[in-house]
Amino acid sequence: MMPDHPSSYENYKIKQNIERLEHKKSFNGATCLVTLYMPHGTSIPDVTQQLVDERGTAANIKSKQTGKAVIAALSSILNRLKQIKELPKNGLVIFCGMTQSGKVEYYPITPTEPITRKMYICDSRFHTEHLREQLEEKEQFGLMVLDRETASYALLRGNHLTFLRNLSSFVPGKHGKGGQSQRRIQRGTEILAQEHLKRAGEVANELFLNVPDLKGIVIGGPSLAKDNFVKGNFLDYRLQSKVIGTIDTGYTGEEGIRELMEKSTELLKDVRYLEEKKLVQKFLQELGKDSGLVTYGQKQVMKAMDLGAVDTLLISEEMDVIQVKIVCSNCGHKMQENVKAKDFVAFEDELYKRACPECGVQKLTIAETKDFVEELGKKAQETGTNIEIISIDTEEGMILFKSFGGLVAILRYPIRDM
Ligand SMILES: [Zn+2]
Structure with a gap:
């Protein structure tokens, strides 16, 4: 069963996505990035019609470059809308447009709480304020x-x-x-x-x-x-x-x-640290008692996940690494890099300024990202497992990362002979 309240993991991931979106700007500084908030009951045919109208208007935009970008963003959204039959219960927020990467990027986000207002905004940045407010209200x-x-x-x-x-x-x-x-x-x-x-x-x-x-x-x-x-x-x-x-x-x-x-800013931050310390301590206690109620190591944890035996998964923030496939849009050169999730925004900024090692032109773009923790998160949702991301800012967090490979599980029932 899904819990009523979003878990600390869901909040953590959505916060990360919001931060990434906030760092994106339109490729030419003009208003061509589209933000679309659709509450649960929104009629897809109505939105479709509205976007078709907007696309018609965009043909009149003075700057050809900007007009084309708006049309591209709207077309991209329209294509995706065709595949949506019903919106998620909390609604859906779509961010789409040609960013500083020079590509039309599309990001759908399912909010952690229901959104109530329908909104269409075309600006030089994405509008994430309402999603951020939702998070902070938690x-x-x-x-x-x-x-x-x-x-x-x-x-x-x-x-x-x-x-x-x-x-x-x-x-x-x-x-x-x-x-x-x-x-x-x-x-x-x-x-x-x-x-x-x-x-x-x-x-x-x-x-x-x-x-x-x-x-x-x-x-x-x-x-x-x-x-x-x-x-x-x-x-x-x-x-x-x-x-x-x-x-x-x-x-x-x-x-x-x-x-x-x-x-009290510092004090309030300590609250999360205290939670993190308690979670790791719980793992260490069970381990000390040899109760069979915990496991660690990627292979063992995955096995327990597949059995649906994991109650809580503790993942070190340091393990939250994103695999990025990079391609040069000038010469087609391909490469792959691993980036810590928390450094991703800075990485993206740096990538667009970096010269391609093959042709020397600044045209490197992100072709695909693979987020290990997010994949675990999807699996966890299917089995009702809680995920907690643990920073390395506490002693316990350091132990989790250094001594246990950054990934441990607290189990629902003992599993022996694994
Ligand atoms: Zn190149």
């Missing part, structure tokens, strides 16, 4: 700023902040006249301060417990109150375990929340 964090008498709450999705509430309690200042009454006042003040933290916790529970897929909570503030709040377990245990850390801020209220957002 990860939600709770932000909370508090001091002795106030507390403010917000949700953070991508770079988008939503303020939820400001709370203020009256706690008198610490200064008194001295003597016995001062001690009494101090004691009273402390009780009120504790009451405030308790209330701040209750409001946090009320606001954050219902947020689906809350990834973590960051707590800020200018004083010790935030540390006392975390230490004092004022949050529901389900939220308490999501506290990523505390950060000193100069302000409270909405200003404090904004400051906290800016200061």
